[in-house]
Amino acid sequence: MTTAVRRLARSDALLLLAVAVFALSLTLALASTRTGAPDDRARALDGQLRCPTCQGLSIRDSPATSAAQMRTLVREQIDAGASDEAIRAFFVARYGRWILLDPPATGVDLALFIAPAAILAAGSILVVRRAGARRPAAFGPVLGPASAGTSEVASAGQAPAPRRPARWRAPGMLPLPRLARLGIGGAMALALTVPIAAAVGPRNPSLEISGGRPQATPSIEDLTTLVGTSPRDVDALVALGDALLAADRPSEAADRYRQALAVDPNRIGALLGAGTILLASDRPEAAWSFFDRVVALSPNQADALLYRAVARFRIDGAATADVRRDAERFLLVTGPNDVRRTMAQGLLDAAVEGPIGSASPGASGSPTP
Amino acid sequence: MIGALGLTATILGAAASLFGIVAATLAARSRWPIGVAIGAAWATFAALAAANLVMVVALVSRDFSIAYVAQVGSRATPLLFTVASLWGALEGSILFWSALAAGVAVLLVKRTRGEGEHARLPGSLAVLLALTAFFALIAAGPGNPWRRVFPVPLDGPGPNPLLQDHPLMALHPPLLYLGFVGLAVPFAITVDALLRGRLDDAWLRVASRWTLGPWILLTLGLVAGAWWSYAVLGWGGYWGWDPVENVALLPWLTATAFLHSAMVGRRRGSLLAWNVALVSASFMLTLFATLVTRSGVLDSVHAFTRSVIGSLFVGLLGAVLVGTVGLLAFRLPAAGDGARLGARGRAFLLNNLLLATLAATVLLGTVFPLLVEAVTNTRVSVGAPYFERLTGPLGIGLLVLVGIGPTLPWGDWSPAARRALVPSALAAAILAGLLVAIRSDPAAVAGGAAGAFALVQSLSILVRRLFRIDRPGRLPGIRLRASTTRAAGGLVAHIGVAVLAIAVVASATGTREAVVALRPGASATVLGQTVAYLGSEKRPGPNRMVIAARLRLGSGAGGAELRPALNVFGASTQAIATPAIVSGTLADVYVTLLNLDEATGTATIRIGTHPLVSWVWPAGGIVALGGLLALGGWPYPRRVRSEAEEPARPAVLAPDGGLDVVSG
Structure with a gap:
């Protein structure tokens, strides 16, 4: 009995058995993958959609209101019998490919799947070639052709042989393999530098100015259609307003912002858009009240702080303490590369030179933010 | 002044x-x-x-x-x-x-x-x-x-309010920074070795020892960051594949690869160019990580500002890259590679292939949106689902190697090495069967079984090695020579990795969540947890206003009172949810306050059960502990031994070379 057990343990039967059981389990698990309880489907889909107002979070993980609204939309469509593909397409139509955290294996995104596979394949070939190398070689520190003939046993106890002297010596003639190495190295360097350069290259300037509004900008036509089908969709209304404003059609944009504010009077994007139009059409008092509302809602909103200062400057005709306070605050909250810093600085300079007696820091009475 | x-x-x-x-x-x-x-x-x-x-x-x-x-x-x-x-x-x-x-x-x-x-x-x-x-x-x-x-x-x-909420935030960045800066040392040593034309065994030993310290700090820094994310951000996870997390992981991956390939190099005197490449890549990735983290190149929670300093960093990165490639091309010894690898050497090679592919995939996924935006001016996202899909299989492959690798002899693959795998392979197969029986999904079956295999195998090698069970004829007993301690370090790190993998697989595939809205005094039972909403409170903190819901989880004496909260920081409108977590050995209950309606007092809360999450942090600690053990008398043995005194290791002759992981 014991010898039989021992013999069994010695053979590879148990190892094969283990592998077989594992393979069977995995097959069973793959075969019985749940066809999709609505809860599981919703959870999976939520994990694939990006929260539009957050930074890189899925709508499943985000506590934001917009994420909650999108979760409701996902659930409604699942209950209405839509397929996963259709639900994804719905959101892509609304926000662009940007909304998908899980890139589809099509178009440009195919590179995301091909490149790792190619690296793995090329690496495997190298590994197989390297692992198959049967050249007798030195053990330990002894490297190079001088030791190629020494047997492993003999060299094991030896002290390391000195390396060939190569100090601070300019290379003489270039042997071909080194040229080849340099070429491969150069290509590698290029392949690595390009993404890094892209990473820090100039960014889309419109994104910079708008404080990095993350949404892809669909065309005015698409947005008009979208607003036509769901006239109370505040996101779409604001996006359309922004698009119209960018296309230099301010009066139409103003209408869209007004519509958005009728649905949600506290929508910051709409308030900012409307305020900007009013400021541009030389109605600083009206503009001021819009920016003031934004600051009340979000005290660190850089655009609102700057434009509130500008509006106040136009109303009072001088850089009053209010103007100074907003401009200072703007300089604090905005990024160091914001091109509008000079604008705020100009307002502050006007305050110093102007007739206002509050130029000294102590008397400026800047209230605690 | x-x-x-x-x-x-x-x-x-x-x-x-x-x-x-x-x-x-x-x-x-x-x-x-x-x-x-x-x-x-x-x-x-x-x-x-x-x-x-x-x-x-x-x-x-x-x-x-x-x-x-x-x-x-x-x-x-x-x-x-x-x-x-x-x-x-x-x-x-x-x-x-x-x-x-x-x-x-x-x-x-x-x-x-x-x-x-x-x-x-x-x-x-x-x-x-x-x-x-x-x-x-x-x-x-x-x-x-x-x-x-x-x-x-x-x-x-x-x-940033996110960064003033938890003491771990005071710990996580300096740990990572120390790790990043520390990886400059092996790079400097390597550049020096290349310039002097002395890419020898001593270089590899010194470079790998100087890599080990930063590697430990990086490990701890990454775990501290994950823990902070779980305890503070309130989204229920600890790793979001955020660009800033990814770029901190990249040097860890390449440094891990180097720690392994250096062992092949020292045993076999091979893979010189590859080792140089790994050391340089680790260093360049730390520069890249600093650039990304602090210059705001990528949109993410951690990136605060944009600055011209970015271009200086790119210049430095370019210079380092060109310099390293040039040095490699001109100074690498023409011969020296090509030693026979043996079974263990081949396992190390595979390990390096998988780690390098993993690092390349994470790098690609992280910079891809920027590439696409630069070229086509459209914005795309690459998020957690992509990374999980691609890193999962590579991770499983690595776990299998964690199990098999240390059993392999430096010489040829032997029946003895194969037999040593039987118990853990059986354990993994049984676990896979059990997981199927409780209707887990395929990822959990494959990942769980691979993790169990790696864990049982590493534990059994460690025990056999420590108690000399594998050396018949000798008295059993714990042997604690410095070399054993250092060698055991590698196995302890492997045990940590296996536990970490099991915990990650369990929490990634087994998390269940539900959202309920409760009026004051009401209670509900979701996911097997009974929650009663007792009332809300609002109290000023030192730098914030805290709005908390008082909840009672469970009933009777065993119940616990929880206070998930929303924090509103002075100058910021961004409310931050502080979750309430009841940690358990098998699962955490994670409660987040999503909204508190001031008018009606209705609290919207999310309840989640996260299996085995509480194992993630100690597992990370075990990995770091393994590194510390392997470090031994860092950075060299206390008594400086010259090369001649170093006991020769006729490892090629020994059928089972044991597990000299990073022994010096």
Whole structure:
């Protein structure tokens, strides 16, 4: 009995058995993958959609209101019998490919799947070639052709042989393999530098100015259609307003912002858009009240702080303490590369030179933010 | 006044480091004694440490006339986070980096002993001081944090609210920074070895030892970051594949690969170019990580600002890349590769292939949106689902290798090695069957079984090795020689990795969540948990307003009172949810307050059960502990042994070479 057990343990039967059981389990698990309880489907889909107002979070993980609204939309469509593909397409139509955290294996995104596979394949070939190398070689520190003939046993106890002297010596003639190495190295360097350069290259300037509004900008036509089908969709209304404003059609944009504010009077994007139009059409008092509302809602909103200062400057005709306070605050909250810093600085300079007696820091009475 | 002091110290540090580069270069050519360069390194370190101290004093004394203090300081911020804001934004972290870089240069001087080792100093010191000079010059010029603000603000906005919520946030960045800066040392040693044409066994040993310390710090830093994310951010996860998390993981992956391939190199005298590439890649990735984290290149929670400093970093990265490639092309010994690998060597090669593919995939996924935007001007996302899909299979492959690798002999694959796998393979198969029986999904079956295989296998090798069960005829008993301790370190790290993998697989595939809205006094049962909503409270904290819901989880005496909260920080509208977590051995209950309606008092809460999450942090600690054990008498054995004294290891002759993981 014991010898039989021992013999069994010695053979590879148990190892094969283990592998077989594992393979069977995995097959069973793959075969019985749940066809999709609505809860599981919703959870999976939520994990694939990006929260539009957050930074890189899925709508499943985000506590934001917009994420909650999108979760409701996902659930409604699942209950209405839509397929996963259709639900994804719905959101892509609304926000662009940007909304998908899980890139589809099509178009440009195919590179995301091909490149790792190619690296793995090329690496495997190298590994197989390297692992198959049967050249007798030195053990330990002894490297190079001088030791190629020494047997492993003999060299094991030896002290390391000195390396060939190569100090601070300019290379003489270039042997071909080194040229080849340099070429491969150069290509590698290029392949690595390009993404890094892209990473820090100039960014889309419109994104910079708008404080990095993350949404892809669909065309005015698409947005008009979208607003036509769901006239109370505040996101779409604001996006359309922004698009119209960018296309230099301010009066139409103003209408869209007004519509958005009728649905949600506290929508910051709409308030900012409307305020900007009013400021541009030389109605600083009206503009001021819009920016003031934004600051009340979000005290660190850089655009609102700057434009509130500008509006106040136009109303009072001088850089009053209010103007100074907003401009200072703007300089604090905005990024160091914001091109509008000079604008705020100009307002502050006007305050110093102007007739206002509050130029000294102590008397400026800047209230605690 | 104090600003002028700080700027002077920074400029002095920059000047001392520049002088040090010259002195070290001359020392390398035997023109000057090395003592001059060592003195310059000490002077650099002293000046830059003083500059950092001045900044801490400015932050603590809330001197808002200094630009950096006005940018990150606030009167309401508690002391710990005031000090931590030294590295909370771009300019401060560059100043901090410069002192750390000078610090590792000094550490290298202190820990370099022995005739042969001293030859490394001039070259390595020149590289490290050049790095220090780069950072000190930025801190003295384009990234000057000492600029004066006029008029002086009465108060500042304070650090990002996310970063002033948990003590782990004061720990996580410096750990990562130390790890990043530490990886400059093996790079400097490697550049020196390439320049001197001495890519030998001693180089590999020293480089891998200097990699191990930073690797431990990186491990701890990554785990601390994950833990913070779980305990503070309230989304229920600990790893979001955020670009900033990814770029911190990348050098860890390449350094891990190097720690393994260095062992092949030392055993077999091979893979020279590959080892150089891994050391250089790790260093460049730390620079890339610093660039990404602090310059705001990628949109993410961690990235705060945008700055011209980015282009300087890209210049440095480019220079390092071109320099390394050039050195490799011209200085690599023409022969020397090609030793026979044996079974264990092949396993190491596979491990390197998988780790390198993993790193390349994570890098690609992280920079892909930027590439696409630069080329086509459209915005795309690459998020967690992509990374999980691609890294999962590679991770499973690595786990299998974790199990098999250490059993393999350095010579040929033998029946004995195969038999040693039987118990753990059976255990894994049984677990896979059980997981199928409880209807787990395929990812859980494959990942769980691979993790169990790696865990059982590593444990059994460790026990057999420690108790000498594998050496019949000898008395059983624990053997604790230094070499055994160091060798066991690798196995302990493997055990940590296996536990971590099991916990990650369980929490990634087994998390269940539900959202309920409760009126005060009501209760509900979701996911098997009964929650009663007792009422809400609003209390001012030192720098915030805290709105909390009082909940009772469970009933009777076993119930626990929870207070998930929303924090509103003074100058910010961003409300941050502080979750309430009941940690358990098998699963955590994770409760987040999503919304509290002031009018009706209705609380919307999310309840989640997260299996095995509480194992993730200790597992990370075990991995780091393994590194510490392997480190032994860091960075070299205490008694400096010359090469001749080093006991020869006829490993090729021994059928089972044991597990000399990072033994020196």
